[in-house]
Amino acid sequence: xxxxxxxxxxxxxxxxxxxxxxxxxxxxxxxxxxxxxxxxxxxxxxxxxxxxxxxxxxxxxxxxxxxxxxxxxxxxxxxxxxxxxxxxxxxxxxxxxxxxxxxxxxxxxxxxxxxxxxxxxxxxxxxxxxxxxxxxxxxxxxxxxxxxxxxxxxxxxxxxxxxxxxxxxxxxxxxxxxxxxxxxxxxxxxxxxxxxxxxxxxxxxxxxxxxxxxxxxxxxxxxxxxxxxxxxxxxxxxxxxxxxxxxxxxxxxxxxxxxxxxxxxxxxxxx
Amino acid sequence: xxxxxxxxxxxxxxxxxxxxxxxxxxxxxxxxxxxxxxxxxxxxxxxxxxxxxxxxxxxxxxxxxxxxxxxxxxxxxxxxxxxxxxxxxxxxxxxxxxxxxxxxxxxxxxxxxxxxxxxxxxxxxxxxxxxxxxxxxxxxxxxxxxxxxxxxxxxxxxxxxxxxxxxxxxxxxxxxxxxxxxxxxxxxxxxxxxxxxxxxxxxxxxxxxxxxxxxxxxxxxxxxxxxxxxxxxxxxxxxxxxxxxxxxxxxxxxxxxxxxxxxxxxxxxxxxxxxxxxxxxxxxxxxxxxxxxxxxxxxxxxxxxxxxxxxxxxxxxxxxxxxxxxxxxxxxxxxxxxxxxxxxxxxxxxxxxxxxxxxxxxxxxxxx
Numbered sequence: 001x002x003x004x005x006x007x008x009x010x011x012x013x014x015x016x017x018x019x020x021x022x023x024x025x026x027x028x029x030x031x032x033x034x035x036x037x038x039x040x041x042x043x044x045x046x047x048x049x050x051x052x053x054x055x056x057x058x059x060x061x062x063x064x065x066x067x068x069x070x071x072x073x074x075x076x077x078x079x080x081x082x083x084x085x086x087x088x089x090x091x092x093x094x095x096x097x098x099x100x101x102x103x104x105x106x107x108x109x110x111x112x113x114x115x116x117x118x119x120x121x122x123x124x125x126x127x128x129x130x131x132x133x134x135x136x137x138x139x140x141x142x143x144x145x146x147x148x149x150x151x152x153x154x155x156x157x158x159x160x161x162x163x164x165x166x167x168x169x170x171x172x173x174x175x176x177x178x179x180x181x182x183x184x185x186x187x188x189x190x191x192x193x194x195x196x197x198x199x200x201x202x203x204x205x206x207x208x209x210x211x212x213x214x215x216x217x218x219x220x221x222x223x224x225x226x227x228x229x230x231x232x233x234x235x236x237x238x239x240x241x242x243x244x245x246x247x248x249x250x251x252x253x254x255x256x257x258x259x260x261x262x263x264x265x266x267x268x269x270x271x
Numbered sequence: 272x273x274x275x276x277x278x279x280x281x282x283x284x285x286x287x288x289x290x291x292x293x294x295x296x297x298x299x300x301x302x303x304x305x306x307x308x309x310x311x312x313x314x315x316x317x318x319x320x321x322x323x324x325x326x327x328x329x330x331x332x333x334x335x336x337x338x339x340x341x342x343x344x345x346x347x348x349x350x351x352x353x354x355x356x357x358x359x360x361x362x363x364x365x366x367x368x369x370x371x372x373x374x375x376x377x378x379x380x381x382x383x384x385x386x387x388x389x390x391x392x393x394x395x396x397x398x399x400x401x402x403x404x405x406x407x408x409x410x411x412x413x414x415x416x417x418x419x420x421x422x423x424x425x426x427x428x429x430x431x432x433x434x435x436x437x438x439x440x441x442x443x444x445x446x447x448x449x450x451x452x453x454x455x456x457x458x459x460x461x462x463x464x465x466x467x468x469x470x471x472x473x474x475x476x477x478x479x480x481x482x483x484x485x486x487x488x489x490x491x492x493x494x495x496x497x498x499x500x501x502x503x504x505x506x507x508x509x510x511x512x513x514x515x516x517x518x519x520x521x522x523x524x525x526x527x528x529x530x531x532x533x534x535x536x537x538x539x540x541x542x543x544x545x546x547x548x549x550x551x552x553x554x555x556x557x558x559x560x561x562x563x564x565x566x567x568x569x570x571x572x573x574x575x576x577x578x579x580x581x582x583x584x585x586x587x588x589x590x591x592x593x594x595x596x597x598x599x600x601x602x603x604x605x606x607x608x609x610x611x612x613x614x615x616x617x618x619x620x621x622x623x624x625x626x627x628x629x630x631x632x633x634x635x636x637x638x639x
Contacts, residue, residue: 174379175382179382187369215411
């Protein structure tokens, strides 16, 4: 076999592997996306035609509208609180060594260990005991716990990527510690904080398992409302709303990557 | 000016028995140093010798484990960095990436709460001094290495620091630019007159830029001297080997005879020195002889010289103005000669047996 042919074969093999992975990763979303255009009353795949009627229904269905509004409230507060707490925590962990630092780090990464339904169930019991089970507060509290590790990690990575000599240079030029923070550290942390906030917001907006426990009818978020819908009906509305969520999230992530360099922020580039 | 000078004392910075350890590692040991107002003082030494730690202690980034640091006669050991009025140029420049050139240079003045107009005028003057006028609006990422270096310099001098601290500022530049910046640094010092502490491991930079050089090794000062003095009269073998190229001969017994001296390197190997002055203390003792490559010459056949040594040519390193010739000198080990021009490559080809004249009059003789 000639080397040129071998190289072609290798390239062919590589690209087919890439294509296979891509198809595998995107196939569930593609199936839902295609079904959402189905003209039929039933959830069927592949669809027999092309129609936007289920999009119209998804956008006008009152439960979805209320749930989406609830979701915005919960996500707004949860991601905001997570950002403030997470950024402060990341700063403390990066800059100060203190007894119990390791324990604190472990607790913070525990949502990756503790299943979402456990967190949800815990807050459900707690909410009931405190008489908060119907409030947004308990939903927000649960979401903060779930998204905080992602904010901490994002801010922490950005902090590690800030050259400590920049802060020294600022101090050397006469900036007090508070002014170093305000004029150098914080501005350089903005991309990391924005990325952390964005990930938190997306996770919170689409979180289902814990939300199922802690939301009441009045406070249910979109994924919970979607679950409620699919238990009662089996038409493609649910596919349409799923497609809308995917499209919105994709656009958001794309914009973030363009303007914030999300991919850069989410990984440590060594220095 | 003179009275102010006297009132503030002749020293800009004083380090009094300053030690610094990092855990079990002693980085700086009982350092005693006075930096004179207006001088360029270089801290020179291999990496890990403690020179950067000294700089960081003057700037306030490190706190001495013991001892005292004074700036303008006032103890500053407990003063935080932002109140010390030192101006530091970092090795990697540490320019603020989220600010443009103007904002970088203006930062120190803003911290000093100067009026806007005053800041603009001072920044303009500083950028003029480092030949960057007109680049105020540039992002620092858009600048070349040399330009970044100048911004870092402008940012440090614009605050008129009590002492300018340069941490290997030229090490990130390519060779030509480095030579150019050396000259500019010298000119800049002429214009500003700032007391400057320069940290480097490059002896060439140290020799060309400094009023005085502090040679450090393992946290201790080995010698403090003017460059010429340091080159001609190193205080010990560390300094002799660290500054410039040098040949270290095997240990020899020094025997004085009237006005001349004899060095016995072995039973049949002796070197003579005619004008032996100030060697009385070495009589009968073992000494180390150091000879610079430029003090070794290829002996002329009909030229009677005292120390003729038969050698074999090992390598030539042609360097334009001169050629470094490495020779095998038998019991004396490998020696290096510095011969002007490049003719030697043909006159004494590789493997040739030649004679080398070893003039000890400018040799360095040390007892340690």
